[in-house]
Amino acid sequence: MNAAQRNRHAALLKATGYEDSPALTVKSSEGALPQGREISFAWLAGTVLTGVTSFMLMAGALQVSFKGQDTFSTPFEALSIQTTGSVAASPTSLTGKTRRAKPVTQTQSDMRVIEASIREVVDGVARITNQPFTTINATLATAPTALSDDIPEYDPVALLARNEPMRASAAADVVSTDVYGADVEGEVTVMTAALDLSNPPHRAINDLNAAQFVRSTVGGAYTTADGPLMAYAAQAPGLRDLGIVSGGANPDLVGVAENVTIMPKTRVAEDMGHLRTERIQTIREETPLSDALMRNGFTPQMVQAVTRAMRNLLPSPNLPANTRLRILFGPTGGTDSLIPYRVSLYRDTTHQVTVALSDRGQYVVALEPPVVEFTEEDTEEVNVANLPTIYRSIWETGRKHGLDDATIDRIAAMYAYDLDLTRRVSPGDTIEILLSGQAKSEGDASGQDLLYVSLTLGNTVRELFRFQSEDGVIDFYNPDGETGKQFLLRRPLEGGGTLRSRYGYRSHPIFRDYRLHTGVDLAARTGTPIYAGGDGIVEMAQWYSGYGRYVELSHSNGYNTAYAHMSAIADGITPGTRVSQGQVIGYVGSTGQSTGPHLHYEIKINGNTVDPLAVKLPRANTLPQQHETEFSNTIAQVRALLDQAGAETTQVAGTN
Numbered sequence: 150m151n152a153a154q155r156n157r158h159a160a161l162l163k164a165t166g167y168e169d170s171p172a173l174t175v176k177s178s179e180g181a182l183p184q185g186r187e188i189s190f191a192w193l194a195g196t197v198l199t200g201v202t203s204f205m206l207m208a209g210a211l212q213v214s215f216k217g218q219d220t221f222s223t224p225f226e227a228l229s230i231q232t233t234g235s236v237a238a239s240p241t242s243l244t245g246k247t248r249r250a251k252p253v254t255q256t257q258s259d260m261r262v263i264e265a266s267i268r269e270v271v272d273g274v275a276r277i278t279n280q281p282f283t284t285i286n287a288t289l290a291t292a293p294t295a296l297s298d299d300i301p302e303y304d305p306v307a308l309l310a311r312n313e314p315m316r317a318s319a320a321a322d323v324v325s326t327d328v329y330g331a332d333v334e335g336e337v338t339v340m341t342a343a344l345d346l347s348n349p350p351h352r353a354i355n356d357l358n359a360a361q362f363v364r365s366t367v368g369g370a371y372t373t374a375d376g377p378l379m380a381y382a383a384q385a386p387g388l389r390d391l392g393i394v395s396g397g398a399n400p401d402l403v404g405v406a407e408n409v410t411i412m413p414k415t416r417v418a419e420d421m422g423h424l425r426t427e428r429i430q431t432i433r434e435e436t437p438l439s440d441a442l443m444r445n446g447f448t449p450q451m452v453q454a455v456t457r458a459m460r461n462l463l464p465s466p467n468l469p470a471n472t473r474l475r476i477l478f479g480p481t482g483g484t485d486s487l488i489p490y491r492v493s494l495y496r497d498t499t500h501q502v503t504v505a506l507s508d509r510g511q512y513v514v515a516l517e518p519p520v521v522e523f524t525e526e527d528t529e530e531v532n533v534a535n536l537p538t539i540y541r542s543i544w545e546t547g548r549k550h551g552l553d554d555a556t557i558d559r560i561a562a563m564y565a566y567d568l569d570l571t572r573r574v575s576p577g578d579t580i581e582i583l584l585s586g587q588a589k590s591e592g593d594a595s596g597q598d599l600l601y602v603s604l605t606l607g608n609t610v611r612e613l614f615r616f617q618s619e620d621g622v623i624d625f626y627n628p629d630g631e632t633g634k635q636f637l638l639r640r641p642l643e644g645g646g647t648l649r650s651r652y653g654y655r656s657h658p659i660f661r662d663y664r665l666h667t668g669v670d671l672a673a674r675t676g677t678p679i680y681a682g683g684d685g686i687v688e689m690a691q692w693y694s695g696y697g698r699y700v701e702l703s704h705s706n707g708y709n710t711a712y713a714h715m716s717a718i719a720d721g722i723t724p725g726t727r728v729s730q731g732q733v734i735g736y737v738g739s740t741g742q743s744t745g746p747h748l749h750y751e752i753k754i755n756g757n758t759v760d761p762l763a764v765k766l767p768r769a770n771t772l773p774q775q776h777e778t779e780f781s782n783t784i785a786q787v788r789a790l791l792d793q794a795g796a797e798t799t800q801v802a803g804t805n
Contacts (some may be wrong), residue, residue, distance in 0.1 A: 153686055161240040164522065193761060245534065254286040256578035258430070260550050262587050262793045273497040275449055281587040285552075285599060288393060290545035293486050293537040294446025297545040301558070303538070305565050305638060305645050306680050306731050310334050313563035314624040425479040426487065426530040432472040441468055444549045445476055454512040455492060455504050463494075471497055473523060485535060491518065497525050526680075531576045539578075539606070540570035546580060556599050563613055563625055564604060564779040567635060567761050578604045581613050583790060591592050598650055601787045604651040614787055616772065616780050630772035630780060634644050637683040637710060638730065642737060646671030652760035658744050667758040668711070668751035675746040677737040681728040682710040682752070690722045696749065697741025700734050706767070713749035714740050 157352055228562050260283065267280045290297075302309075432441060438459070439586060442452045456466065468474075473495040478487035493503040505515035528591055547557035560582075561570065583601035602625075613625040626632055640646060650670040685702040688709070693699035696713035697785045700722060716738025728734060740748045752761045772780055 156180075163561075165462050167235060167628050198495075203646065251290050252533065253528050254288070254291065254431075254531055255526040256529050257286060258288065258527065258549070259286045260284070261286075261794055263790065265793060266792055280585075282794075283584040283587060283789055284791065285550050285582040285584070286547055286794075287550060287580055287582055289539075289542045290549065291531050291536055291542070291574060291576055291683075292428070292446075293535070293541055293545060294478065295448045295451075295486060295488065296446050296548045297537070297541050298484070298486055300541065300544045302638045303645055304509060304643060305570075305640050306643065308558075308565040312560060312565070319759065348783075364367065372698055391718075391721075396758065400502040421615060425477060425490065426532045426535075428474070428476045428478065428527075428529045430474045430476075432468045432470060432474065434470050436468050438463070438468050441474060442492070445474065445489070446478070446487070451512070455489075457506045458512045459502050460516055464532070468494070469496070473497070475518070475521075477518070479537070484536075487535070489514065493518055495523070529771070533675075536573040536575075538573050539564075539568060540573050542574040543570075543580065552582075553593060556597075559599060560602050563602070567611060568606070571648070575607060578607070581605075581791070583787060601791070613785055614780075616776070616783055618773075619778060626772050628779065631768035632770040635766045636768065637704065637708065637752060639679045639761050639766075640671060640681065641679045641682040641712070641750060642671060642673055643680075644673060646667075646673040646677070646737075646748060648672075648762075652758075652762070654778060660741055664704060665758075668713075668745045668749050669761050670749055672747040673737045675738055675767060677735075677748075677758045678733045679712055679715065679735045679748055681730055681732045681734050682750075683708070683730045686708070687722055687724050687726045687728060687734075690718050690724060692740075695742035697743065698735065698738065699741075702728065702734075707755040709751075709753040711749075711751040711753070713751075714743045714747060716740065716746070755780075 161290075194618045217280070262281050262283050264279045264281050266277055271306040325524075403706040421686060428445065431444070438456060439452050443449075444453060447455065451634075475491055475493040475495065477491040479490040481488045489504040489506070491503065500517045503517055504512045504514045507513050543561050544557055547560065564570065581601075581603040582599070585600055586597045596673060598615070600615045601613070603610060611627070612628055615623065615625055617623045624632055648669060649672045650666055652669055653666060655666045681702060683702070683704050685704040687700065687701045691699065693713070696711075698715035699711065699713045700715065700716055700718060701709060701711045712735060714737075716737040718735045719733050722728070722734050737746050737748050743749075750761055752759050752764060754764075
């Protein structure tokens, strides 16, 4: 470029606003503002820090928004003052400004002690005594709280091992449910003796001679006291006496749930964040405040903080009958458990005190929350996005009613193979339990024997009755005399895995075509043990095309199970080997045509694949036929006790 061209370019740059200035410098005078072309490191650092701080605040706001929280201040709504003349919030809203109305379901939590006249035979002598029984009729919990934080992890194979039949010890008392047909006071002893046939009565005999004959043949059965000469005890009630009539229009009808209203809301759970839920519960009888809070998911530390905050506003630590608890639950970081954000006490419909969780994690006295219209029934808002599994809901409900962990674990184990306990509970699902004896103290049902449990999921009722055979073996059977144990496991790997793909037609994740998925995919870590779904014989144990390392077992009655994509096949698993249910046959992997570590599990019936999670499977154990009559009597007796409890509940409800 010559001098003329350089001058022309310089003129053009100057015409467009550019100027020839000295280079940038950092040599600014001390303490003075930067002038001209000078740069200040302090100003530069301040600019960078401002940008970083803005980024962090924006990231924090997005994090809170993605978790469904609309504010950092937890108790803001609890402490806010409602302006005069404002519209009261509805029972389904916490502030009156929520975007969607949350489903509300009526809840039931009835724990009742009844007394019944029971006939039992001890050393050949029949005694009729009044014995207490405890019934629990409750809605399955729809909100996970601190009550079930420390429960055992769901492992179907471990549950199978814990669901073995029990054996009664020789010193243990036999639990009798032989309901006597009438109420008795105290204890009645019934003795039987063979008649002396060496001196039989005449074919025609008057009352006086009959009385003399009885006096001479049956010792202790006659009294000289005034009144009737002899009293006859009624026979044990039959099925008709207990209200169980065979045949008829509805022979299998066992009852219809009443006073249950469900308002479902169609919403994909994965699209919803953690939302708050509110529970309203009526205290039916005088109860210590601490007990009421503990049964609703407060930890001992929370109970202590709440009672300390309410101490100057409550005249007594005991809640009188008809006190209403209104508890607002919300999420806590890192877990899916809900913690109490706010608790309010009402005497009938009059507000007494409210305590809310502050930003510092302390419970402080707060103003009355927005007004709601109370109903006679207990209610709870349902967070569809955070419904617990059936397994956790059973634990939550059991602990709420004071059941010991061994009993709750037994209940979960009995249903582990008839149900997929990792499925979410639905609003309105219920559980009914019958226990022998009475709790040692309020909320402590330990030491009682489980006699009956019924789980109602949707429109399906699953009942299990305790039965003890002559050899002392105790197990639970459904009304058809079958145990809860299944012929095959539905999720045969440690921990049960996470369901990633169901049985049915789908778009193949690798080939992208639409085809039948012949099993279920249960995701788990590589190396997780895989168990045999049932007793059987190994048919295949090899690499099998797109299935990778593959094992197929043959079971009785035309059933086969298959396990694919294993990282390794267990030692000794070769064709022809006999395996037992729960035996390790391999380990989770991602071999073959797979997008990640998981178990592809199939069940085949006569060569045709079926849905492992939905197919009706045969039971492993059935009650022998010789016990059929005795077991039928047990069912009738248990139903009589449940009917008695239901009648007392209805009578009490009618008097309120």
